[in-house]
Amino acid sequence: MKILAFESSCDETAVAVVEDGRHVLSDAIASQVDLHALYGGVVPEIASRKHVEAIAALTEQALAGAGCTRSDIDAVAVTYAPGLIGAVLVGLSFAKSAAFSLGVPLIPVHHIRGHIAANYLAFPELEPPFLALAISGGNTLIIDVRDYTDMVILGGTRDDAAGECFDKSARVLGLPYPGGKPMDDLAQQSQGGVYRLPSSHVDGAPLDMSFSGLKTAVVNLAHHAQQVGEELDRAALARDFTNAVSDILVPRVMEAARQTGRTRIAAAGGVAANSIIRANLREACARENRTLYLPPLRLCGDNGAMIGAQGYYEYLAGHTAGMELNAYATRDIGEQA
Numbered sequence: 631m632k633i634l635a636f637e638s639s640c641d642e643t644a645v646a647v648v649e650d651g652r653h654v655l656s657d658a659i660a661s662q663v664d665l666h667a668l669y670g671g672v673v674p675e676i677a678s679r680k681h682v683e684a685i686a687a688l689t690e691q692a693l694a695g696a697g698c699t700r701s702d703i704d705a706v707a708v709t710y711a712p713g714l715i716g717a718v719l720v721g722l723s724f725a726k727s728a729a730f731s732l733g734v735p736l737i738p739v740h741h742i743r744g745h746i747a748a749n750y751l752a753f754p755e756l757e758p759p760f761l762a763l764a765i766s767g768g769n770t771l772i773i774d775v776r777d778y779t780d781m782v783i784l785g786g787t788r789d790d791a792a793g794e795c796f797d798k799s800a801r802v803l804g805l806p807y808p809g810g811k812p813m814d815d816l817a818q819q820s821q822g823g824v825y826r827l828p829s830s831h832v833d834g835a836p837l838d839m840s841f842s843g844l845k846t847a848v849v850n851l852a853h854h855a856q857q858v859g860e861e862l863d864r865a866a867l868a869r870d871f872t873n874a875v876s877d878i879l880v881p882r883v884m885e886a887a888r889q890t891g892r893t894r895i896a897a898a899g900g901v902a903a904n905s906i907i908r909a910n911l912r913e914a915c916a917r918e919n920r921t922l923y924l925p926p927l928r929l930c931g932d933n934g935a936m937i938g939a940q941g942y943y944e945y946l947a948g949h950t951a952g953m954e955l956n957a958y959a960t961r962d963i964g965e966q967a
Contacts, residue, residue: 631704631945634692634728635938636685638721639713639741640767641672642931643684647696647703648938651747652754656695657935660684667807671797678716685724692934700732707737707941709744711961712768718957726953735950737941738967742769743781745898747940748929756923761892763883763911766899767793767808770879772837772886773963775896778943781963784886785837792875793901795841799848799871803864813868814904822869825851829877837882844874869906876910884914896923903930
C-alpha cells in the first residue's frame with residue numbers, strides 16, 4: 631500500500647511516499663529555518679504562506695522521487711494536529727484536495743504519533759508495546775504505546791516543552807535559531823559542573839515535568855553576568871543546562887518503564903537528536919537491561935515519512951476521515967480525529 635503523506639505543522643513543508651508503513655520511497659522537505667532565523671523563531675503567518683508556496687511542487691518532487699504516478703497512490707495521510715493552526719490547515723487542505731481528486735481514503739495523523747512512528751522506519755523489528763519519550767519544540771511526553779493506534783500519556787511537561795527551552799536558552803547565549811544543534815555543539819566544549827541549575831518536581835505526579843524554572847535560571851544567570859561585568863562561561867552553561875534537561879527526562883522515562891514493565895523504550899522528536907541526552911538514555915537503558923531505539927538524526931525532525939508510516943497503521947485500524955476533517959492547534963494523542 632503506497633501512501634502519499636503531508637506534514638506542515640510548523641516550519642517544514644514535507645511530502646513523502648511510504649509503502650506499507652515501513653518503506654520510504656521518497657521524502658521531500660522544504661525547510662524555512664533560514665527565513666525564521668532572521669526573527670529568532672517561527673513567525674506563524676510567514677510559515678503558512680511558505681507552505682502554500684512550496685507544497686504543490688514538493689508533491690510532484692515526492693511522486694517523482696518514488697517513481698510513482700498519481701494512479702499508484704492508495705491513500706493520502708496528513709498531519710491534522712497539533713501545530714501552528716494556519717500551517718496545519720495548509721497541509722490539510724492540500725491533502726483533502728489530493729485525496730478527493732485521486733478518489734482514495736484520507737487518513738488523519740496526530741503529529742506526535744508520527745514522530746513515534748519514525749522509529750518503525752529505522753527499526754523494522756520494532757512493534758508495540760513499548761514506551762516512547764517524545765521530546766520536541768512543542769511537546770514533551772512519556773507515552774505508553776500499547777498498540778499502533780492505542781497510546782496513553784503517562785507524564786508530560788506542565789509548562790514549556792524541552793525544545794522550546796533549548797531555543798530560548800540558546801538565544802540568551804547568543805546562539806542562532808533553532809537552538810538545538812548550536813547548544814549541543816557548544817556543550818561539547820565543556821565538561822560543565824560550573825553552574826547550579828534547578829531540578830523540578832511536580833507534587834503527586836512523579837512522571838510529570840516542568841522546564842520553565844530551568845529556562846528562567848539560565849536567563850537570570852546570563853543577565854546577572856552582564857550587569858556585573860562578569861564573563862559568562864557559555865560552554866559550561868550550555869553543558870550544565872543540557873545535563874539538567876537530561877536529568878529531568880531520563881529518570882522519569884526509566885521510572886515509567888519500571889512502573890509499566892516495558893522493556894523497550896523509543897525516543898522521538900527533534901530533541902531526541904541531542905547527543906548528550908542520547909548518550910544518557912543509552913547508559914540508563916544498558917544499566918537496566920532495556921532495549922533503546924534512537925531514530926537517526928534525519929528522522930528526529932519533522933518529515934513526511936513519519937506521517938506516512940503512522941498513516942498506514944491508522945488506516946489498518948479504520949481511522950479515515952471525510953472532507954469535513956478539521957485542523958487543531960492542540961489535541962490529545964489518545965483522541966481520534
